[in-house]
Amino acid sequence: MNKRSKKKIAPIVVAALVVVYLLPIVGGLAAAAGLLGATEGWAAVPFLLTYILVGGAVIVGVLYAMGQRLREIDSGEEEDAKKY
Numbered sequence: 196m197n198k199r200s201k202k203k204i205a206p207i208v209v210a211a212l213v214v215v216y217l218l219p220i221v222g223g224l225a226a227a228a229g230l231l232g233a234t235e236g237w238a239a240v241p242f243l244l245t246y247i248l249v250g251g252a253v254i255v256g257v258l259y260a261m262g263q264r265l266r267e268i269d270s271g272e273e274e275d276a277k278k279y
Contacts, residue, residue: 202268210261214254221250 228243230236 199268203265206261206264206268210257213257217250217254221247221254224250 224243224247228240228247231243232240
């Protein structure tokens, strides 16, 4: 395993942990919104949908940041910064 591939492990693991942590929360909120929408709990559904959107945005943002970090490692920007 070369040096660059070792540096890629941390961003991938952290992103996976965040996604694994948030997916059940977002899924549970979606299930709750569906159940409340099917009954008379319509007042809570907009709040649940807001939390679902925020959770989804966090997941997308973490995956995007991971992709940027992996590109940085591939391009060697990190090694360039160590010179200064």
